[in-house]
Each structure stands twice: as C-alpha cells, then as structure tokens.
Amino acid sequence: MPDLAHDTALIFRVALPVPIYRLFDYLAPAHDPPVSAGVRLEVPFGKGTKIGVLMAIDQHSDVSAAKLKPVIRILDAQPLLAATDLALLRWVSRYYHYPLGKVISAAFPAGLRQGKAAVARGENYYALTDEGEAMDSQQLKNAPQQKNLLEKFQAQTAALSETELALWQGNWRTLVKPLIAKRLLATVTAPAAAGRAFSNNAGLVCNAAQQAAIDAVTGSVGEFKVFLLDGVTGSGKTEVYMQLIATVLERGLQVLVLVPEITLTPQLEQRFRQRFSVNIAVSHSKLTDTQRQTAWLHIQHGDCAILLGTRSALFTPFKKLGLIILDEEHDASFKQQDGCRFSARDVAVVRGKLLDVPVVLGSATPSLESLYNVENRRYQHLLLPERAGTALPPVLQLLDIRNKRLQEGLSELLVADIKRTVAKQEQVLLFINRRGFAPTLICHGCGWVARCQRCDANLVVHHHQRTLRCHHCGQEQPLPPHCPACKTGQLTALGLGTERVEQLLNGLFPDKAIVRLDRDSTQRKGALEDYLAQINAGAVDIILGTQMLAKGHHFAKVTLVVILDVDSGLFSIDFHAAEKLAQLIVQVSGRAGRAEKIGKVVMQTRHPDHPLLTALIADGYHHFAQMELAQRKEALLPPFSHHALLGVQAADEDAPMQFLNAVLVLLERANVPDVAVLGPVAAPMARRAGLYRYQLLLQSAQRQALHRLLDNIVPQLDALKPASKVRWTLDVDPVDLF
DNA sequence: AGCACGCCGACT
C-alpha cells in the first residue's frame, strides 16, 4: 500500500549552499504553522545538515519519494528575503550561470548563513552627560585619546552608536569606559532621532542642470527608470544625490547608495550624517560579521533608512526601497572578480526594475555601455555640464618625451613645471600606476632578469624593504647583492615605480614635503586618512601615488597634475584598455583645479599623435567615447555583442587545454548558431602563482543565443573527465581577460 | 563543497 502521507505532504524546494545547479526537494513539516518562501531551513544533506532557503512550496516532486527527507526545522517565522529579493537572486543565478544556492547564501551575512537567530543585537548608544557637555576637554590633556573622544562627542548633537564608534577608532571601548566612570558619558537607550524631520538642513542652492536632474528623478519615484547622471568632477553630483535622498526619505522610503570602494564610504557617510537625521547603515567587507549582520537586519526591518555600501551590500533586503544610487558607475570595482562574477551596476538596474524603483548611475566618465544605453534610450541622460561654483576645468597637455633627456623618467620641462608650481606654494600631484621602486631588475653583465618562479612576470624591486616582490602572487625574496647567474655583473633597476620617483623628488626638492600614496605606504590602519588630512591642511607640496589617487579624494590645492607614463595603456590586447585609460586620465585630471585657480594636467608620452590622446585632449571624454563606440561597433565588440569568458587554470601544464578541448566538443554538440567560439588560447599571463592558465571566449550578437548555449553546457562542465584536474571560472560580460 | 566508496603502493 502506498504511503498516503507522502502523497499529500507538501514539498519544499530548497536552495542549499552547494555548487550544484538545481534546488533540493524536502518533505515539509506537517504541523508547523504555514511559512512562505524566503525563510531559512535546516535540512539533512548527505552525512550532515545544511542551512538552506525555501524557494517554493510544491504539491509534487520529481524526486522519488524514497529519496525525500523531511525538513529538520524552520528557522524564521517571517521570510528574511521577500519574493522580489528571491527573484533578483534567481536572475543573478541564471544570468551569471552560478549555482542559485551559492548566490543566495552569499546574500546573507555570515551569522545568518550559519543559522544564527535573525535578531539584531540591540546596540548601545552613548551620549554626553550634562557634566560632559560642560567639561573643558583641556582637562583631559593627560589622556589625549580620551580627550579626542570627548571632543568627538562635543562636536555633535546626537548620541553615537557602537558601530559609529568602532568606525571611528578600534579601541573605543577602552576609552568610553573611563569617561563613563568620570560621569562624562552615559549609556542611552534609543538613538536621538529627530522626529519627522529627515533633513537637518535644506541643502545648497542648485544650478539649472542640477535642478533639472533632481526634477527628472523625483518625477520617477515609484517607477522603474534608469538615469545616467553624467557630470564632471566638481559639478555637484553629490548634492543631487542628497536632494534626491531627502525627497525619497520624506516619502517614507529607503535608499541604497553604492560606491566602488571602502575608502569612499567614510566621507560620504559623514556628509549623510550631517544632512539627514535618519538612521544610516554602512556595509562593506572591512566590518566585522556582527556589524554587517546588524546593518543587514536593520535595513531588512526598516530601522535604517539609508544603506551606504560597496557591491557586497547590493543584495541586502529592504523593507521599502525607494531609490538606488550607484556612484562612479564606470568603476571596474563594481564587477565582482571571484565567485559569482556579477556586475553590481547591472544587477542594481535589474533590482530597480523588479522593485519599480528609479536607479541613478553617476559618473564623470560614464562607461561605454551606459552611454550606449543612453543612445538606445534605455537610460535617460542627465548632464551636469559645469563645475559648480567658480572652478574652471583643467587644461590638458601632452608632453612629447621622444628624444628628450629623462631624469628617472621625468623630462626637464616637467621638472621645471613642478619647480614653478611648488614655488608658488601650490600642490603638485604625480600619478604613476606602478608601486615599488622599479618593475625590472636586470644584470648588465649577462642580461639576467629577475623573474617570478611561479608567474610569467618580472619581480618588482622594492627599495625600502630591500626585496624583490611579485605583484601577482605575492612572493617575496631579499634583493640579491649580485647577479645570481653570472655572480659578477652589475644589477640595474629598470623602469619607474612610486618609490623611485619619490627618491628622485626628494633629491630635487629637499626642502619640500612629499607624500607617497600607494598600497605599501597606506597599509597601516588610518595611514591614508592621516596623509589626506596633511594634504588638505596644505602641509604637503608634492603628492605622488598610484590608482588610489584617481578615486574620489579632493585635493583642493593641487594646480598641477602629472601623469608620468600614459603610454602603457595605449597598446593592449584587451579592447577595454582604451576606455579604462581615458577614464583614468579624466579622473586623475579631476583632482586639479578644484579651487579658484585653474589647473593643468601634463601627460608624458612617446605617442603624442595617438588618436586616443588627441581626441581626449581636443574634444573631451564624450567625443572619445563616441569614437571608441564607433570602433567597437565596427569590430562587433561589446556593447554591440556579448561576451562570456571561460577561464581555466591547473597545476598540470596540459590539463587546461585538455579541459577546454573537451568543452569544444560540448559546444559543437550543443550546435547553437550565432555564437562565435574564440580560442582556446593561453591567458595573457599564461602562468600565475604556479598555475597554467588558458581561456575560451564566447561571443554573440544575440544575448539570448549566448545564454541558451551557456544554459546547456555550464551544468555539464564539472562532469567532463579533465575537469577534476582544473579550476574553471565563467565570467559573463567580462571586463578583464582571464 | 564535503564525504563516501573504491582500487593500487609501502609498511607492521
């Protein structure tokens, strides 16, 4: 006799955090109160148990009844993820061809993923006592850290939460304790939120373009629409964001603000806190698990009105989301480069669509994709043409260094320019996209070059630490005293790095203050902030550094910007390189001339006639972008076609090609027309960290065709015989080669 | 991802 109980029992379809491209069916608990999709469950799986998420409830299962096991327990009375959140995660799983269970588990903070109770730990808030408010902080001058904390409290009206204090300084607890003992501080129960008033002040007066942008987005609150807020540095994008946020908050809705990097959160957070009296949550990877979980639950519950975060914050569930802002939308950091390789920009747009919420993408140098979407009328273009206030745009110049005598890479004209600028008490900013002392160490005697043992790359000379380092695998070794090959030849460091330029500048300008900003000099916690404060205080004459200079920071006193080696980006096998270089030049240029003085940008080049550079200088970024889009169209490259890149690496030299040849067979068998298969070929860096790397590129003018093909082959990849020896990754819409 | 099962080399 058949088991009637099983015929009538409901089936739970559950997503589990395993790399398997399907859901798992379980028998629903018979007598528990009804639950809906989005709750977490504990279920038996293999030998042990796992925490999963209920995706759907069904009458029937395709799995034989004998295999079905019952759910162990239901963890949440209410779904943590709403239907629209699940729909978004489902979309991500399908579009990026990444297992749904893994996508979903990545959306949860660690604690919730492991099945911990979904209760936000009640945070303590601290506020000044009357005594503390009246206290002269000088009385604490013997305890300078306590004095700092007291002054922090005195500088603002609201209470401070544990999270805010932790962001301020890691050891805040040891400072709060004595201040409480001295009755200067007290624990308060609730944050001092100022009733119905969302904004602390009305904001700045906007120019016509800003106001037009604000009106356009405000008119779309409650419906899906994508806006490209396209404004040069200093055109007042942030003020537009703030006024949009104010409008959305007044309607009782929440706002998601995404930035590309953690270093950009503190300044924006501070501006938001000054402007808005609502609770603000911050989420990025430098927070502890508890802090992130607290932020996540506060947003999910509706206790916080603004979430400011990096791409990992994108999947946080909102109670009532009303607006998504994604700043610096062109930035490659929005593309996740491991695990599920999603584009936060593109997923933000999908999220807006699912929730009927406007999405604002902001940039001074919009991505070609977004400009193309403007051309298609999928996005609405909001142009902010002027710099707000009196600031003038910087003047860009090329400095032809062919046949010029260079001193450590700096031409004499350039040195003279720097000298003139610092003599006027103005700041100079030098950009070099390479850290360390020199990228090559060569033996003059025998031609030996210091190569990484595990990568196809040269080792970089680091002078301060007296080491050779591989920037790709992190391997490090002491600087050899003489050539390891011929023992007699003289070792010479070739090429430029930030350390070398710093040394040169120190020699040329011994009485000037020079600050180097790169990953090596800013490793210490708070180091970057210290340097930035020194720079803004005018205590620095010359700033030199890498990429990190190009992002967000304002250097109001800089009037000369130098890009030392613009040529390295001109000739690349990756078709994205031109776009990235143009964005970099414009972004770095944006650091100059923010005050009343006009800024100048000097780029040293050996290719002064290169069309990229001349177009950019003569006609600006948008003209360059049009040219580049025309070239992409001609070559049928994205956004005029769509790419998926299959990257493979293995310790065994032959395994990647064996795997990719097996993939070719699958592709042939799938027989999907309209998809071009390019490769397999060795990756640009054919060996990295001891692994051999190859890639296969799929290209199609029709996105549908490409995805049909991927739907077919991706679930089969792990079952291929050579798959056990390799690790593969699939990158849909790649922005970097493998 | 885990974790079993399974079939071949160096040890008590």
Place this chain on the structure above:
DNA sequence: GTCGGCGTGCTC
C-alpha cells in the same frame, strides 16, 4: 596481509 593515496560520484 593492512593503512592510506586521492580519482569519481552523489547529495533531495
């Protein structure tokens, strides 16, 4: 004879 190497196959 056994302990254990990691190849491969499954998990509702």
